[in-house]
Amino acid sequence: MKEQDYDSHFSVPYLLILPSMIILTLFLYWPTIQSVILSLYRTAPFGARRIYSGFDNYINLFTDPVYRASLLRSAVFVLITIFGGLAVSLILSVLVNQKLKGIKIYRTIFFIPYAISPTVAGSLWVFLLNPVAGHVNYFLDLLFNVQVPWLTNGFFAFIAIIIATIWKNMGFNIIFFLAGLQSIPDSVYESARIDGANSFQIFRKITIPLLSPTTFYLIIMNIIFTVFQSFGIVDIMTQGGPADATNIVIYKLYRDMFVNFRPGLAAAQSVILLILVLIVTFFHFRFGSRGVHYQ
Amino acid sequence: MRKLTFLMVILLAFILTFSAAAQEPVTIEFWHAMGGYNGEIVNTIVERFNESHDDIQVEAQNTGSYNDTLTKTQAAVQSGSAPHIVQIYEIGTQVMLDSGIIIPVEELGREVAQDDSFDWGKFLIPVSNYYNVNGQLNSMPFNSSTPILYYNKDAFEEAGLDPNDPPQTFEELKEYARKLTIRNEDGDVERYGFTLGIVGWFVEQMTANQDALLVNNNNGRDGRATESYLDREPVVRFIELWKEMVDEGIMLNPGRGWDGAKQAFLSGRAAMMIESTAQVTNFTNNAENDGYELGTAFLPRPQGVDRGGVVIGGASLWAVRDHPEEELKAAWEFLSFLSEMEQQVYWFENTGYFPVTKAAVEHEMNGQFFAQNPNHLTAFLQLLLSKRASSTQGALIGTFPEVRQIVEEAVEKTLQGDMTPQEAMDEAASRVDRSLEQYNSLYE
Known part of the structure; x- marks a missing residue:
């Protein structure tokens, strides 16, 4: 059989990327351009009026203390969720990486939260944290004699959505950490043990560095999860409240678009979000790989 | 010939489609x-x-x-x-x-x-x-639907209150709630006297019940609303009552939305609540199943203030x-x-x-x-006895869904102790004013 010569015609490479370009254009680039255009207008509900307003939407956003607070809150939320979540997941994956009887059942149990929808996850947490009939408060009351106002106090509501989000993403992280752990050859551990390293040293000096490609990938994926997918959890559990305590950027965007009917303002927020994600991704690809060890 | 046949076929198809459409x-x-x-x-x-x-x-x-x-x-x-x-x-x-x-x-x-x-x-x-x-x-x-006060008559009797004499004023609501609250030996509340979900609708209704307006231009009925009255006494007075009762531990704050308060009342964790009249049948059935008697009453209002009514x-x-x-x-x-x-x-x-x-x-x-069905009658009479005025006609606000959220946030800020009722409502009023200005400018 004769091998295909892909350089035979200048158009061949273009033809090859054409299908993915069509899809990207239709579902990514075109909506993005639309958002940018929309963000320059003030649109009346039902599209009855459309008034060009230049950068007014952006100016309004950045002069609005509610939006600035929301940006800061989201940054704190993302940082705590990612580092807390990755730490918990790493510990759990080391635990389920052992050769125990019925280990597959444990692994499945840890993965289940990822498989259920954010809406269901949020509802489960609402039940658990319910001040009247919730199990969490029941046990806290039994053990420490305290009643925590989980969803009615700003501070605790913020903690509650962090816990729920960490719990929700844990399964995904554990699967990847587990795959990473299992790809570390036993020989490395053996030689470390022969050299007299204890378990903590092995974990610190071998496991963590050799897992760094996985960790690096997970950090990026988690940023995307936490920024965009936590919407469902926030919507069900707190609706951004109480008193804006859990109003993160993605939720505020939703509210401005679908409750307050300000498409321009919402589009401006999505453009800002896009820029932020681009910056994060750029920094990670540019500098993030420095500490990453590939075997 | 071929062309003619083709034309005939087209015509036939046309006629068929149309006659079919006529029967559809x-x-x-x-x-x-x-x-x-x-x-x-x-x-x-x-x-x-x-x-x-x-x-x-x-x-x-x-x-x-x-x-x-x-x-x-x-x-x-x-x-x-x-x-x-x-x-x-x-x-x-x-x-x-x-x-x-x-x-x-x-x-x-x-x-x-x-x-x-x-x-x-x-x-x-x-x-x-x-x-x-x-x-x-x-x-x-x-x-x-409109909101009414629901209460547990059995709890009233237990607390030594007349089950046929529900609270009519803010002062009475507080006093009754105090008597209805039960604490265990640790001081934890086992049953609250009153509960209310954080829903903007209740604030609107309590304002109308004091015959007061929510926005200017006669509640937006004489022209577009441009100024919010959320920072005025009728609203602030109600938020103050809300905060005082929650702080005293005689009212359960179930958070934003409807479900928490409903659950608390139906499970007996609260003895009184305000909810929509659309719940009368549901609540009555629940009371029958759980073996207690349900009472209903008009919304309370501050002592000495004339009744407006419900919207x-x-x-x-x-x-x-x-x-x-x-x-x-x-x-x-x-x-x-x-x-x-x-x-x-x-x-x-x-x-x-x-x-x-x-x-x-x-x-x-x-x-x-x-x-x-006397509870249905309460609901109905409250509506029919409402004063005919702009206050009970209801406000027309272009950004009403947003206004409701602003109000709910203000209530939360108050209950958390971040702001006093007056401060929170001042802030809410200025946010609503800005929202109205932006909305109105779209239609100038």
């Missing part, structure tokens, strides 16, 4: 926000209509919450696939009027359908008053203009059917939403329904 019933799309049990009642009514009208087929579709329905209607209008009839909550009234997509039902009935037999005075005044703007009825009243809540049905005349006529046929007495009575007895026509109320009076 006119299809009307009806979007509503009634889920669960109430949704089934809507479907039953729609089926009855379809069975009795061979030439019209109404397709009812549940489009999620009130807010979802409004959002989906907007999207549908912009993509040219709007339904014929859509159920919109009362606070969407101004935005629908401004939308430019609707045909007022009065115009639809009088001019498009030329229906002279329809009695425009058949609706209860407090209901039609809300939807009457610019001198005509804009949407068909459908599911209407009609719930939703109404809007017709969308951009459809062929034939379909608009069919839409009118359906709307007119819904306002007939049989449907009204069926709707009321099954859902608890008010019947909105005088004939249906008369029918229920004659049938002893109110005599046998």
Whole structure:
């Protein structure tokens, strides 16, 4: 059989990327351009009026203390969720990486939260944290004699959505950490043990560095999860409240678009979000790989 | 020859399509926000209509919450696939009027359908008053409700209170709640005297009950609202009461929304609550099953303040203009059917939403329904005894859904202790003013 010569015609490479370009254009680039255009207008509900307003939407956003607070809150939320979540997941994956009887059942149990929808996850947490009939408060009351106002106090509501989000993403992280752990050859551990390293040293000096490609990938994926997918959890559990305590950027965007009917303002927020994600991704690809060890 | 045959075939196809179309019933799309049990009642009514009208087929579709329905209607209008009839909550009234997509039902009935037999005075005044703007009825009243005070009569007796003497003033509400609260030996509250979900609607109703306005220009009825009155005494007074009672531990703060408070009341964790009249049937059944007696009363108001009354809540049905005349006529046929007495009575007895026509109320009076269901009577009397004024007619605000959220946030800020009631309402008022300014500037 004769091998295909892909350089035979200048158009061949273009033809090859054409299908993915069509899809990207239709579902990514075109909506993005639309958002940018929309963000320059003030649109009346039902599209009855459309008034060009230049950068007014952006100016309004950045002069609005509610939006600035929301940006800061989201940054704190993302940082705590990612580092807390990755730490918990790493510990759990080391635990389920052992050769125990019925280990597959444990692994499945840890993965289940990822498989259920954010809406269901949020509802489960609402039940658990319910001040009247919730199990969490029941046990806290039994053990420490305290009643925590989980969803009615700003501070605790913020903690509650962090816990729920960490719990929700844990399964995904554990699967990847587990795959990473299992790809570390036993020989490395053996030689470390022969050299007299204890378990903590092995974990610190071998496991963590050799897992760094996985960790690096997970950090990026988690940023995307936490920024965009936590919407469902926030919507069900707190609706951004109480008193804006859990109003993160993605939720505020939703509210401005679908409750307050300000498409321009919402589009401006999505453009800002896009820029932020681009910056994060750029920094990670540019500098993030420095500490990453590939075997 | 070939050309001629081809032409004949085309012609035949044409004729067939048209004659088929003539036999097909006119299809009307009806979007509503009634889920669960109430949704089934809507479907039953729609089926009855379809069975009795061979030439019209109404397709009812549940489009999620009130807010979802409004959002989906907007999207549908912009993509040219709007339904014929859509159920919109009362606070969407101004935005629908401004939308430019609707045909007022009065115009639809009088001019498009030329229906002279329809009695425009058949609706209860407090209901039609809300939807009457610019001198005509804009949407068909459908599911209407107001809030009332629910209380557990058994708990009243336990606490040494007269179960037939519910609290009428803010002061009494507090005093009663104090007596109804039960603490265990650790000092933890086992039963709260009162509970109320953080829902902006209650603040609006408590304001109307003091015969006070929510926004200027006569609640936005004489012209576009430009200034919010949230920072005035009637509102602040109610928020103060709310905070004092929560701080004292005699009122449970179940958080934002409806479910927490309802759950607390139904499970006996709270002895009194304010909820929609649409819950009367549900609560009555629950009380029967759990073996306690349910009481209902008018909303309390501050001592020495004249009663205004309640504003009609719930939703109404809007017709969308951009459809062929034939379909608009069919839409009118359906709307007119819904306002007939049989449907009204069926709707009321099954859902608890008010019947909105005088004939249906008369029918229920004659049938002893109110005599046998005193809680329904409370709900009804409170509405009928409301003063006829702009305060109880309800505010027209273009950004009402947003205003409600601003109010809810302000209540939360107060209850958390971040701000005093006055500070929180000052902030809320200025946020609403800004929102009104931005909205109004779109229509200048």
